[in-house]
Structure formats: structure tokens, C-alpha cells
Amino acid sequence: MWRHMGGSQGLYSPAISYRPIQPSDLDVLMRLHTDLFPVRYEPEFYQKVVTGQELSWGAVDRNRPNGQNDELIGFVTARILPAKDSEVEDLLSCNMSKNDLKLIYILTLGVVESYRNHGIAVSLIKEVKKYAATIPTCRGVYLHVILYNNPAIHLYQKMSFQCVRRLYSFYFINGQHFDAFLFIYYVNGGRSPCSLLDIMRHVMTYLKGGIEVVISKLQRNENKGSRWHKNRETFNLVSTTQNKKILLNDDSGYQCV
Known part of the structure; x- marks a missing residue:
């Protein structure tokens, strides 16, 4: 999962609203991913997002001038997975039957630099968490964060995500390996697996x-x-x-x- 953070905010007061990502967002969505992340995504990924095959929420500024008041300034993309087919099945409680359980995996999360520090990333994550809670069989929302992305790590900890695993050499970027942390937020009674104490x-x-x-x-x-x-x-x-x-x-x- 990629999330780009940083920058400063001016005196401008935006009117942020949130909506599903739609086919007309394709070009902007591709450009934002290219600008914000070192990882390159296949065209199929973008097509799935804008056609609703993947979960997505977009942020727009209704006060933005020059006809840009419906152009994406932030986004989150995610996917529903069967828990038994995910890499975090073992992170669910040992006293649950996992055959029909679901998880939501956050794929990408980004905010345009000039719109950071307005709480947009927090609101986008809340949308995912809220949606996950409406699925009775969903037990958690999880994601990966690259080792050096301290602002993102702090954000997820602040939003009650639990860092449950370190994955060595998870990312390979520009010829170099980077570790990642795996974070999970439990919903609908989901909880961590049985510890020795349990x-x-x-x-x-x-x-x-x-x-x-x-x-x-x-x-x-x-x-x-x-x-x-x-x-x-x-x-x-x-x-x-x-x-x-x-x-x-x-x-x-x-x-x-």
C-alpha cells in the first residue's frame, strides 16, 4: 500500500467532499499514482478501479477554481479478499471459522501535496473502515507500509491499526530491496490470534x-x-x-x- 505525505498548507480554505472514483477520473488517477509513488501499476489496475471492480473513494475540492472542483485531489483504493486466501489469515483469532470470512486490503492511498494536512487521508481511511464494518463477514482492514514512511506509520497507529509483522525485502524499487510493516485494523469482532497467554x-x-x-x-x-x-x-x-x-x-x- 502506498501513501504519499508531506508538504505544507497555505491560507486557502478548501471544501473537501468524498465520492466514488468513476471512469472520468482515469487520466487524473493515473497521473497522481505516477507522481506520488515509485511503484508503477498496470493499466488493468486503473481500469478495475474506475469501473468499480475494486473499492475506491476519491476526495475533491468543491471550491477549486477553473473547472477543477470535481477533479481528484486524494484517493484510496482497496480490495475485498477471502480471509483464507489472504496473507493474514493466521492473524485472525484462532477460535473463528475462517471459511467465509472476508478482509479488505488497502492498495493505494494518496493526497496531492498542496492538500495535505487537511485530514483528507484520515477521512479516506475512515471511509474504508466504515465500509468494512457494514460487511458482516469482514474481520479486518490491512495494508503494507514501507519501512521508512514514518508519517504513514504514525497515522495508522493513531487510527488504531496494529503493526503485526515486519516483511523483509517486501518491496523492490530501483534495484533495491526495502522492508515493509504489515498493519491491520480489526472490525466486527475480529481480533488477533491466540497468544501463549490466550x-x-x-x-x-x-x-x-x-x-x-x-x-x-x-x-x-x-x-x-x-x-x-x-x-x-x-x-x-x-x-x-x-x-x-x-x-x-x-x-x-x-x-x-
């Missing part, structure tokens, strides 16, 4: 339940033994005195006929 909790809970069952059985056996002993004493009393009234009023609480 496993120990499950074991202790299981053992506790077993111990409680054993104690309960022992208590029932003890009560049966106590009842048999008292009934035997009562029977002896009946045989000796032949007085049923005394037995019915016996303090033991048992009634023997």
Missing part, C-alpha cells in the same frame, strides 16, 4: 471446569453416603421403638415410612 487462559478455564465437575460429583456422592448413614440409623430406631411419629419429626429432615 492458550493458557483456555487451558485454565478447561481445567477449572473439569475440577468443578469432579467436586460436584464428590459432593453428590458424599451426600448420598450421609443420607444412607442417617437412614440406617432411622431404620434402627424404627425397629426398636416402632414409633413412626418420632421418625417424621426427626431433625435429620428425612421422612422414612
Whole structure:
């Protein structure tokens, strides 16, 4: 996932709004990706985005002059994946059935330099998170961040994404390898996999339940033994005195006929 950050803002006050990316955005979308990212994307990628085969949200400035008030100034693209086919299946909780679960992978995120520091990137990510929450089977939103992109790393940490893995030599750019961090944001009850502590909790809970069952059985056996002993004493009393009234009023609480 690529996100370009930096720059400064002037006194201009934009009127930012968000909409789906559409076919008329193709040329601008391609230009922005070329300007912002060192990675080159195939034409098929752009076609899928503008035709709705990939998820996308675009940011525009309604106050922008010269007929540019509907031209993209920011964007996020994403994809829905089956969890079982993703690289992060093992990052879902161990007590979930993953056969029908989904994940959303953020592909690219970018903002035009002159529009940075207006909260546009945050709003775009919120759109993805909000959409993910509407899919009952979706358990998370995940992405990759190149090792040196500290502003992006800080942003995702601020937005409650968890850094769960470092991927060595993930990117190959201009003949050089770069590591990446994998971030994930859980939704709809999704959570990280069982840690050793979680496993120990499950074991202790299981053992506790077993111990409680054993104690309960022992208590029932003890009560049966106590009842048999008292009934035997009562029977002896009946045989000796032949007085049923005394037995019915016996303090033991048992009634023997």
C-alpha cells in the first residue's frame, strides 16, 4: 500500500467532499499514482478501479477554481479478499471459522501535496473502515507500509491499526530491496490470534471446569453416603421403638415410612 505525505498548507480554505472514483477520473488517477509513488501499476489496475471492480473513494475540492472542483485531489483504493486466501489469515483469532470470512486490503492511498494536512487521508481511511464494518463477514482492514514512511506509520497507529509483522525485502524499487510493516485494523469482532497467554487462559478455564465437575460429583456422592448413614440409623430406631411419629419429626429432615 502506498501513501504519499508531506508538504505544507497555505491560507486557502478548501471544501473537501468524498465520492466514488468513476471512469472520468482515469487520466487524473493515473497521473497522481505516477507522481506520488515509485511503484508503477498496470493499466488493468486503473481500469478495475474506475469501473468499480475494486473499492475506491476519491476526495475533491468543491471550491477549486477553473473547472477543477470535481477533479481528484486524494484517493484510496482497496480490495475485498477471502480471509483464507489472504496473507493474514493466521492473524485472525484462532477460535473463528475462517471459511467465509472476508478482509479488505488497502492498495493505494494518496493526497496531492498542496492538500495535505487537511485530514483528507484520515477521512479516506475512515471511509474504508466504515465500509468494512457494514460487511458482516469482514474481520479486518490491512495494508503494507514501507519501512521508512514514518508519517504513514504514525497515522495508522493513531487510527488504531496494529503493526503485526515486519516483511523483509517486501518491496523492490530501483534495484533495491526495502522492508515493509504489515498493519491491520480489526472490525466486527475480529481480533488477533491466540497468544501463549490466550492458550493458557483456555487451558485454565478447561481445567477449572473439569475440577468443578469432579467436586460436584464428590459432593453428590458424599451426600448420598450421609443420607444412607442417617437412614440406617432411622431404620434402627424404627425397629426398636416402632414409633413412626418420632421418625417424621426427626431433625435429620428425612421422612422414612
